[in-house]
Each structure stands twice: as C-alpha cells, then as structure tokens.
Amino acid sequence: MSNSIIFCDAGLTAENLRVIIGEKCSLVRDITLGQYVPEKSLIHRMDARAKILLLLMILVFIFVCRNFISLVTISLFSLVIILMTRISIVKYLKSLKAVFVIVIFTGILNLFYGSGDVLWQWQFLKITWGGINNAIFTAVRISVMVMVSSVLTYTTSPTDLTDGLERIMKPLKIFRVRVHEIAMMMTIALRFIPVLLEETDKIMNAQKARGADMENGNILRRVKALVPVLIPLLVSSFRRAGDLAMAMECRCYNGGKGRTRMKIMHFSLTDLFAAIISFLIFGAVIYFNMAYPDVV
Amino acid sequence: MEDFIRVENVCFQYDENDKNSSYALDNISLSIKKGEFVAVVGHNGSGKSTLSKHFNAIYVPTFGDVIIGGMNTKDDDRIFDIRKKVGLVLQNPDNQIVAGIVEEDVAFGCENSGFPQKKIRERVDCALKAVGMYEYRTHSPDKLSGGQKQRVAIAGIIAMEPECIVLDEPTAMLDPQGRDEVIGTVMRLNKEMGITIILITHYMEEAVLADRVIVMDSGKILTDGIPRKVFSEVGLLKKHRLDVPQATELIYRLKNCGYELPECVLNEEECVQAIAALIKG
Structure with a gap:
C-alpha cells in the first residue's frame, strides 16, 4: 500500500514505469527520410544531375501522353528503369501507399467525365466507356509518376542530390538567387533530421517518465500533450544552431566565396546512353500521340 | 622554443555595455609553446571554456591581446589565417558535423579554404587515417558512436593541418570507452605529428596525461605547472572545489x-x- 502511494506521488503509473524500464517507444525511429537505398546498379552510378534532369523530362512526357499506346510506352520504360535499380518492387509499391487516396479519388472523379455509350446512370451521374478509359488512364498516369519519382530518391544519396541541385541551379545566380546558401541549408537540414528525431524520442520518454500522457484522449488532448515535447525541442535546436555556426566558423566557413569541392561530378558514358535512350522514348511518345487518336 | 600562443593581460566580459557585469576572464596572462600538451581544468564557470574560444578568434578580448604565431586575434583580416592554425573541437559531437557523410564532413574545412580537389582528397584520407576512422569514410555520422563522431570532428580539424588543436571538453558527453578513444587519438596527434594540444577538461584523470596543467578558478589562473607539481597541492585544489x-x-x-x-x-x-x-x- 505504502509503495503505491509513493509511486503515485512521483507521477509513476504502471505504464510510465514500463517506459523507464526499457520498453522503448519506437514511434519516431520508424520514420525514414531521404530513403536512400544503397545498391550497386547502373542507375545508382549515374550522375545526380543527369538523373534529376531526365526524371523531370520523364514526368513532363508522362503528362504529354494522350493515348494508351504512348502511355504504355513510357510506363514500360519506367518499369525497365525501376527493375534496373535492383531495389525490390515492393518498395516502389509502398511509395504508392501515400498517394493511394488521390489515385482512387481522381479515378472515380474521371469515371463520370466522359462521352460515349452510357453504361449506367443515376440522375446526373453517368458512367460511359469514355469515362472508364479516362479513369484508368489517370490512375496509371499518377501511379507511374509517383513510382518513377521514387527512383531518384531511392538511388541518389541526399548529399549527391543537394550537390546536383546546387549545380543545376547555378545559372539562377544571374537572378540573384542564393544558390549556395539554399544548398547548404538543405544539406544541414538533411543532416539534422535524424539527430532531431532522436532528441524528440528522448524528450517524449522523459516527459512520459514524469507522467505525461500522450496516447490517450481525443485529438485535441493529444496535440496539447505535444507542447511539452516541442518547446524543449525548439530551445535545444537553437542551442544546436549556435554550436553548429561556431563549428562552421572554426573551419573557416565564409559563405560560398572561394569554396572548392572534394567531389567533382562527371557526366559519364552511362549518362550519355541514358539520355539517348530517354530521348528515343520521348520521340516515340510524340509519334504515338500523333499517330493514334486521343483518349481524353 | 618560441611561444606559439601568447595571452597578455586578457580580460573578457560577455556584455561589454553592462558596466556591472563581472569578467569571465580576469587579467589572464600565459604563453604556450609549440608542441606542448596543455590541460586546462577548473569547475563550471571558471572561465576555461571562454578562454578556449579566445585561441581562434571566436571571442576577442575586451582588454589585452591574444597573439597566435605573431597574429593578433583583434586583426579582422587575419581571422581566417588564425583559424587555419588553431582548430577548435567542441563538446557535443552532433552539433559540429555539417555533412551527412563522414568524408564530406572532414572535407568541409578544406573546401572552405579553397584547396584544389586532389589536395583535399589527400588531406581527408590522411586525417581519417590519423584518427583511425578511414574504414568509416562513406558512413553516415548518425550510425557512429559518440567517440567515433568526436574523432570525425577531430579529423575535420586535422584536415586543415593546424598547428594547434583546442578541445573544449571533448569527452564530457562520451562513455568511458569513447573517452579513451578520443584521448588516445589526441595524445597520438601530439606525440607523432607534433601538434600543440590545449585540452579543456574536468576529468582529472585526463589532465594527468598532459605535459602541463593550468588550473582556473573564477576567471583567474590558480596554478600552472607540470601535473606532478599541480596535483601535489591537494589542499589548495580541494579548497577551490576541484577534484584530484x-x-x-x-x-x-x-x-x-x-x-x-x-x-x-x-x-x-x-x-x-x-x-x-x-x-x-
């Protein structure tokens, strides 16, 4: 009896004790960002700049497609790329999970926009062959777009990605865009995501050990329960930022002025081949677009 | 041997506008020779951290001068020359690693100094080998232990080939194993590469390893000498709430x-x- 009184006094319930004893909350640990999957494939070895530019063009051409033949062409091309990365296709399908609702929603919406023979009608809603075609077309289009975008994040390390972006954006300097600063911020942000996640984990456990309840109650209560986590996190991030700034100054950081790089990016033959093949596919898409009737 | 670092009658106030604020450093004078391994000890608020940030012009004295290899830290044009000579390693390893890959972080200082690509590569490899982290060069820092992260931070400084490294409580956040790794690395750098080391610490077991120990208390130097002399004055150290x-x-x-x-x-x-x-x- 007296024991339980002491525990209650200190705000230690059975559940909080479990946290202290070591049942770690892995809520934040599971989140992965950047999602880079190291493998040794041709796609991995490609120059980040080539990957970014070609991906952008593939995305544009997925939208250019106006009939099933051109869409199938570019979808097959995307599938070949995906297979070439040697990353399990399941991982790509998982990337679809986030946009699943959007795919279904736009698909259903498109179902009712179409002309042709009416198959089913209820007041103003009617489903036609054209509508079914539209729905499938949009669903495939969005799915392929999302999956092919994952190729970039799965096969390029975050540093290569920011480096590539910095170099691609370099011409924007004419318009006084501070390219180096933006790239530096991205690098630091990517570097500190895991650090801050770990810290969030620690603070949550510390607050739970003091009797904070974060799992029960309605959404409003749970959001409120996050305040004692976010405030220490904010304060400590400022402290970290101060430290980091000092460490960077100690290492002669002076903005982008006169800065050289250890890794210099080279376009290789692989990149050239990739570009040639992509352009052939793009050409085919345009040809099929003109040669066959539109779906939409 | 000539004095590499000379601190002359330095006083330092965090808030110069507030006339009543006390001095974090109170009329400190000392000189450090090339190749020396100096430990600075003192309890919290003794001014040892503040002093460490004077050696590479992060802080500039309110009164007095700090001269590094003939350059005054008050001279704005020489700040980057001074920082190339004197590197500073901070307490928290997480907060001083900039890039997401070990070797790119080590290269950061060299890249800022504008060295050609080949030279950076050489220096980075050399620095990583010096701290025994070469096998981890393509890893992400998050996956490393505290001691390993701190060694990466030290490599980042070594890559700039400084003549002196100041370490501000580099082991305070590490476990005993990490502490041994870092101190072992620091001692090797001092003995093998002849780099001057200034180690700020509150672990007396680490201070004992130095050639010279400086004890600070409330912004002043209490004693200064070889460890054997300093630690023979147990009574004095105890009086100032310091351990032996x-x-x-x-x-x-x-x-x-x-x-x-x-x-x-x-x-x-x-x-x-x-x-x-x-x-x-």
Whole structure:
C-alpha cells in the first residue's frame, strides 16, 4: 500500500514505469527520410544531375501522353528503369501507399467525365466507356509518376542530390538567387533530421517518465500533450544552431566565396546512353500521340 | 622554443555595455609553446571554456591581446589565417558535423579554404587515417558512436593541418570507452605529428596525461605547472572545489594519517607500487 502511494506521488503509473524500464517507444525511429537505398546498379552510378534532369523530362512526357499506346510506352520504360535499380518492387509499391487516396479519388472523379455509350446512370451521374478509359488512364498516369519519382530518391544519396541541385541551379545566380546558401541549408537540414528525431524520442520518454500522457484522449488532448515535447525541442535546436555556426566558423566557413569541392561530378558514358535512350522514348511518345487518336 | 600562443593581460566580459557585469576572464596572462600538451581544468564557470574560444578568434578580448604565431586575434583580416592554425573541437559531437557523410564532413574545412580537389582528397584520407576512422569514410555520422563522431570532428580539424588543436571538453558527453578513444587519438596527434594540444577538461584523470596543467578558478589562473607539481597541492585544489585523481587522493589521505608515502602519485600504477612498498617496507 505504502509503495503505491509513493509511486503515485512521483507521477509513476504502471505504464510510465514500463517506459523507464526499457520498453522503448519506437514511434519516431520508424520514420525514414531521404530513403536512400544503397545498391550497386547502373542507375545508382549515374550522375545526380543527369538523373534529376531526365526524371523531370520523364514526368513532363508522362503528362504529354494522350493515348494508351504512348502511355504504355513510357510506363514500360519506367518499369525497365525501376527493375534496373535492383531495389525490390515492393518498395516502389509502398511509395504508392501515400498517394493511394488521390489515385482512387481522381479515378472515380474521371469515371463520370466522359462521352460515349452510357453504361449506367443515376440522375446526373453517368458512367460511359469514355469515362472508364479516362479513369484508368489517370490512375496509371499518377501511379507511374509517383513510382518513377521514387527512383531518384531511392538511388541518389541526399548529399549527391543537394550537390546536383546546387549545380543545376547555378545559372539562377544571374537572378540573384542564393544558390549556395539554399544548398547548404538543405544539406544541414538533411543532416539534422535524424539527430532531431532522436532528441524528440528522448524528450517524449522523459516527459512520459514524469507522467505525461500522450496516447490517450481525443485529438485535441493529444496535440496539447505535444507542447511539452516541442518547446524543449525548439530551445535545444537553437542551442544546436549556435554550436553548429561556431563549428562552421572554426573551419573557416565564409559563405560560398572561394569554396572548392572534394567531389567533382562527371557526366559519364552511362549518362550519355541514358539520355539517348530517354530521348528515343520521348520521340516515340510524340509519334504515338500523333499517330493514334486521343483518349481524353 | 618560441611561444606559439601568447595571452597578455586578457580580460573578457560577455556584455561589454553592462558596466556591472563581472569578467569571465580576469587579467589572464600565459604563453604556450609549440608542441606542448596543455590541460586546462577548473569547475563550471571558471572561465576555461571562454578562454578556449579566445585561441581562434571566436571571442576577442575586451582588454589585452591574444597573439597566435605573431597574429593578433583583434586583426579582422587575419581571422581566417588564425583559424587555419588553431582548430577548435567542441563538446557535443552532433552539433559540429555539417555533412551527412563522414568524408564530406572532414572535407568541409578544406573546401572552405579553397584547396584544389586532389589536395583535399589527400588531406581527408590522411586525417581519417590519423584518427583511425578511414574504414568509416562513406558512413553516415548518425550510425557512429559518440567517440567515433568526436574523432570525425577531430579529423575535420586535422584536415586543415593546424598547428594547434583546442578541445573544449571533448569527452564530457562520451562513455568511458569513447573517452579513451578520443584521448588516445589526441595524445597520438601530439606525440607523432607534433601538434600543440590545449585540452579543456574536468576529468582529472585526463589532465594527468598532459605535459602541463593550468588550473582556473573564477576567471583567474590558480596554478600552472607540470601535473606532478599541480596535483601535489591537494589542499589548495580541494579548497577551490576541484577534484584530484582518485589514486592521488588516496595517497594524500593515507599520508595525512601518518603513513610514509611519496610526495605525489598520478595514476593507479604508481599508487599500487607506493602502497606495496609501504606494506613490504
């Protein structure tokens, strides 16, 4: 009896004790960002700049497609790329999970926009062959777009990605865009995501050990329960930022002025081949677009 | 040997506008020679961290001068030259690693100095080997232990080939194993590469390893000398709420009880020998 009184006094319930004893909350640990999957494939070895530019063009051409033949062409091309990365296709399908609702929603919406023979009608809603075609077309289009975008994040390390972006954006300097600063911020942000996640984990456990309840109650209560986590996190991030700034100054950081790089990016033959093949596919898409009737 | 670092009558105030604020450093003068391994000890708020940030012009003295290899830290044009000569390693390893890959972080300082690509590569490889982290060069820093992260941070400084490294409590956030790794690395750099080391610490066991110990208290230098001399004054250190190594303290207390023991021991081995001699004797 007296024991339980002491525990209650200190705000230690059975559940909080479990946290202290070591049942770690892995809520934040599971989140992965950047999602880079190291493998040794041709796609991995490609120059980040080539990957970014070609991906952008593939995305544009997925939208250019106006009939099933051109869409199938570019979808097959995307599938070949995906297979070439040697990353399990399941991982790509998982990337679809986030946009699943959007795919279904736009698909259903498109179902009712179409002309042709009416198959089913209820007041103003009617489903036609054209509508079914539209729905499938949009669903495939969005799915392929999302999956092919994952190729970039799965096969390029975050540093290569920011480096590539910095170099691609370099011409924007004419318009006084501070390219180096933006790239530096991205690098630091990517570097500190895991650090801050770990810290969030620690603070949550510390607050739970003091009797904070974060799992029960309605959404409003749970959001409120996050305040004692976010405030220490904010304060400590400022402290970290101060430290980091000092460490960077100690290492002669002076903005982008006169800065050289250890890794210099080279376009290789692989990149050239990739570009040639992509352009052939793009050409085919345009040809099929003109040669066959539109779906939409 | 010539003095590499000269600190002359330095006073430092965090808030210069507030006339009543006390001095974090109060009229400090000292000089450090090239190749020396100096430990600075003192309890919290003694000004040891503040002092460490004067060596590479992060802080500039309110009064007095800090001269690094002939350059005054007050001279704005020489700041980057000074920082290339004197590197600073901070307490929290997480907060001083900039890039998401070990070797790119080590390259950061060289990249800022504008060296050609090949030279950076050479220096980075050399620095990573010097701290024994070469195998981890393509890893992400998050996957490393505290001691390993701190060694990466040290490599980042070494890559700039400084003449002196200042370490501000580099082991405070590490476990005993990480502490040994870092101190071992620092000692090797001092002995093999001849780099001047200024180690700020509150672990007396680390201070004992230095050539020279400076004890600070409330912004002033309390004593300054070889470890054997400094730690023989156990009474003085105790008065200023400072610890001594456990072995030193044991012998000190035994001596106070009237046993005949040597003047000062610094580590367990000497302590064991002294006591063994006493028992046999």
